[in-house]
Amino acid sequence: MKQLPEDLVSIRLTVNGVVRSLDVHPGETLLEVLRGRLRLTGTKRGCEVGECGACTVVLDGRAVNSCLVLAVQADGAEVLTVEGLAREGALHPLQRAFLEHGAVQCGFCTPGMLMSAHALLAQDPSPTPDAVRRAIAGNLCRCTGYQAIVDAVLAAAGEANSS
C-alpha cells in the first residue's frame, strides 16, 4: 500500500476470486468500492450503522458489514459477495433453497442473508435451527418473518451433507 497524490491509497484485494488493484479514498468503505467502483451492486446499502445486514459480505471467511469496513482495511483480503455464489450460471445451493422455500420476497435483504448463511455453513455445515437464527440475527428482513429463510438454510445444509 503506498500513499498517492490527493491522499488516494492503492489497495489490492481479491473479490470473488479476481484480484483487483484500486486507488481508493481513505474514507471510502468496502461497500462503496464494491458497489461504486466494481459495480457489484448485489451488496445493498441499508442502514450504514451495522444493524440491518443488507451490506453483508464474507471477508476472509467471516461475515462482516461492508459499510463498517474501510476499503483500505480490506487491502490484501479476500472478499466474497453474492455475485460470487453462482458457478457457471448455476445457482449456489443456498440460492436455490431460498427460491424453493419462498425465502425471497422483496429481495433487498437476500444478498446479505445469503452471505451470512454462507459464512455459517462454511464453519458449521450442520447447524441447528438456533444456530441459523443466531447467524442471521444481524440481518433484518421485513417481509418473510424469517421462518422461510431459516428453513432454506437448513435445507441447503441438509442437501450439502447428503450429497
Next chain:
Amino acid sequence: MIPGVRVARPATIQDALRMRADLGLAGRPLAGGTDLLIELRRRPAPGLTLMDLSRLDDLRGVRAEDGTLWVGALTPHEDVARSALVRERATALASACGEVGSAQVRNRGTLGGNVANASPCADGVTALVALGAEAEVASVRGTRRLLVEDLVERPYRTGLAPDELILAFHVPVQGRGASAFVKLGRRDALAIARINAGCVVEVAEGRVVRCLLAVGSVMPRTQRVREAEDAVTGAPATNDTARQAGDVVARRMVEVSGVRWSTPYKEPAVRAVVARVLLRAMGIREGP
C-alpha cells in the same frame, strides 16, 4: 464515505506507538471500526488520521499465562467467545463477547475497541471488570497495567493518555464456570444492553467464599458493587442470597444515580439480573 479522514497503517506495535505520540489528538486508533466509523459518519472530523491497527497481528489471540489469560486487544469478540480457554477459565467474558451485537459486529469489533470506546453498556467492559482484569497500556514512554475498572472512568471516557494504546488484557483465571454474565436487552437479537452484570462466585461447602460483582448501565460507569459482594460473601449459596444481593445493588443504584425516569423499570430489573448472574455462577437453578 467517512469524509476528510486520512488513514495510516502501522506495521508494528513500535510504529503504532510512535505514530500515536506524533499525532496526539489529531489521530484516532481504528480497531474493528464498528463504533468509530458510525461515530465519524455522524460527526465528521475532517483532518483526522485514523490509525488502522489491523496489521498488528501480535495483538490478536488468547493464551494462558501464569494465573491469567492474555487476551490481545485486537481479538475480535467472536474469537474471544469461541476460545476454549476463555470459555472454561473466564466464562463471563466468553458469554459477554458472544452477546455483543450480531455475528457481523462480533467478527469485526474487538475487545480493546469495546473498552476504549467505553460505552456505559459495553458487555465486554462489564465482564472484564467483574473478573478483575487488568489492561496493559503502552506508549513510547513505557508500559503500565491498571484495572479495567479504573481505566474506564466515565461514559465514553477512559484514562488513556492521547499517546497510549491498549495492547492486551490480563484476565485472572477462575475455576470452570465460576464466573457468569447476564445481559438484559429489549430483545434477544442485536440489542444494546439495558442492564448487564458479570460476577465471579466461589462456593465451598455450600457457602460463598469469594464474590466479585460488576454491573453496567446501572451506575454512571461500569463498576463493582462492593456492598453487594460483602453481603454475599460468607452467606449460603442459595436463591435468597442471590436475591438479597440484587436488593443491595438496586438500592445502591438509586443512591448513586438518583431516581430517574427509568428507575421504576430498572429497580426490579436490576434485582432480577443480579440474582440471575449470581445463581448462574453458583450453578443453582433460579427459584420461583
